[in-house]
Amino acid sequence: MFSLAAPHAKGKSAEDNIFAANNRAIALAEKIGNDQVINGTVGSILDEDGNLVVLDVVKNAFKELTPKEICAYAPIQGYRKFLDDCIDQCFGESRPEGYIDACSTPGGTGVLHHVIHNYSEVGDEVLITDWHWGAYDSLIDDNNRKVRSFSFLTEDGHFNTSAFRDAVTDILSRQDNIVIILNGIANNPTGYCMSVDEWQAAVDVLKEATKGGDKNAILVPDVAYLDYSGEKQECRKFFKVFGGLPKNILVVCAYTLSKGFTMYGQRMGAMIGITSDKDVIKEFVDINQYSSRATWSNCNSAAQNAMIRICEDPEKIKELDADRAQYFRLIQERAAIFMKEAKEEGVKFVPYISGFFITIPVTNSQAVCDDLEKQHVFLVPLKKGIRLAVCSVSKAKMEGLAHKLALAIKVAGAKQ
Template sequence: MYSIAAPHAKGKSAEDNIFAANNRAIALAKEIGVENVTNATVGSILDEDGSLVVLDVVKQELKNLTPPEFCAYAPIKGYDEFLKDCIDQCFGKSRPEGYIDACATPGGTGVLHHVVHNYSEPGDEVLITDWHWGAYDSLIDDNNRKVRTFSFLTSDGHFNAASFKENVEDILKKQDNIVIILNGIANNPTGYCMSVAEWQSAVDVLKEATKDETKNAILIADVAYLDYSGEKEECREFFKVFGGLPKNILVVCAYTLSKGFTMYGQRMGAMIGISSDKDVIKEYVDINQYSSRATWSNCNSAAQHAMIRICQDPEKIKQLDAERAKYYKLIQERAAIFVEEAQKEGVKFVPYISGFFITIPVTNSQAVCDILEKDHVFMVPLKKGIRLAVCSVSKKKMHGLAHKLALAIKEAGAQQ
């Protein structure tokens, strides 16, 4: 292929197998009817009738915006009120001790970009879990860093602190900074949630590994699915673990309005930094604001104002919480159907606690998905399994899915 791209860009392309499978499902639904297709690829909440859920309180406040609210340039850092609301909404009653500040980003993706860019060097390894959202690979690779994975879960289904420790220590033998992305709450793709004790064990590993103060650890807590991970305050308790850490450990929460406010396409989020050191937080805001200026500039004004409008009214916050609780419950019910049937069918899955996805570990995942597609069922093949989006499959369509999977696994001669 004739190419004029610079060496670092040559050969890259954003072939996304999730969107590709989704497009095939949509095309088939047009042909044979939506009711005859199960599209388990979509990472957004769909209602029982298959339509995209947009929370009512969000719809109302988007409609109420004035032209300046939706059209004016927002400050590069984000509106102060918006950032304050993000911090409150993220932590709830479990705000960690320390200096906390934030910068607006286009979704959680923007957070990941900036942290990788500003806290690791070209050629460095960035540590992520083996089960991870596919975009992490591109976010790391496009910044000319290298992906390094550790085993997220032990064979009996708990956070694998030993594997985490081994990889952290090994990386820090070669690098002074280690950046880690840990999507430990309602993990995409598995639905695993780390307990408070497990988060504590991760933080303890970092404390031990950075005792020598020439080493720094930057932990991104990717909390994209936080609002659907459990009871509102209980699922936030782990944030307390990030307080009072040594000054060479910085925690960044990748907060996003994509899921919690169902504003996926509005591209809005915030990087929330926590440090025991004032200088670290000042530098954090300075360098990340600079990078915002140098990449996307300022973020979406409309989404920020919609959030401000909701958060300034306790009644609207109540409505928001109630709507989220409703969809959390719906997703849990869908997952319970699959879990029960999968156990009966002998189909193994990675321990699911909450969130948008369940993972079925299996070899030959592409072949299994190809067979399922012949049966009008669309799922996402991963390197070590198959991802089923429980957020988007109705309870009616969830029934029988485990059986179809069992048959497809058998037909493909795949192993679990």
């Protein structure tokens, strides 16, 4: 094929199996009726009637915006009130000790792009878990870095500290910096949540691996699903372990408005830096602002101003918290239905605690999903299993789904 692309870009294409499966599900639902289709692909909250959930407090905030608040350019770093609100909303009562600042980004994806681009070198390995959101691979590859993964969970279903330590030690034997993306809260795709002790164990590994001072660690907690991971303050306690770390360990939280504020398509988030050193936090803002100017320039004004309007009113915060808690309970109820029936059917799943997804480890995942689609059930095939979006499948449709999955596994000759 004739190509004009530069060598580093040749052969790349964005074929997303999640959106492809979602599009097939939508097309079939339009043809035979939504009630005849189970769409477990989309990572957005749908209500029991299959409609996209947008929190009322968010809808009202957008309605109140002036044309200037919607259309004016935002500062490159982001509106100061917005950044402060992101920090407060992210940490709650568990703000870690240290210097903290933030830069606006287009969703959590923008955070990951900047950290990979600014804290690793071309050719470096970037460490992620084996169970991870597929876009991590593209973000790392497109920046001309290499994907390195470790086994996220032990056989008995806990954070695999030993595998994490081995990977960190190995990478730092060849690199000065290590970037780690750790989606340890309501993990996509498994729904596993690391405990405070497990986060502490991960931090202890980094402290030991960098104690000589000649190596640096940049830890990126991807907290996209934070607001649907548990009780508001309880699920945030792990943030405290990021306080008072050595200056050669930087923590950058990937915070997004996509889920917690149901602003998926507004593409708004923030990278929140935590460090014990004032020079590191200044550099953090400087270099990431520069990269923002060199990529997307500035971010969505309307979404930032909508968040500001919500967060400046204590009553609106109460409404926001109540709505989040309501949908957290709904997702938990849906997950409970599936897990109960899966156990009855003998279908194994990765330990689920909270979040938008449950993962079924299985071989021949594509064949299993192909058979399910014949039954008008749409799920997402992964390298090592199948992802079910419990956030988008109603309780009524969840009933019997494990049975269909068990049959599809047998038809495909797959193994768990």
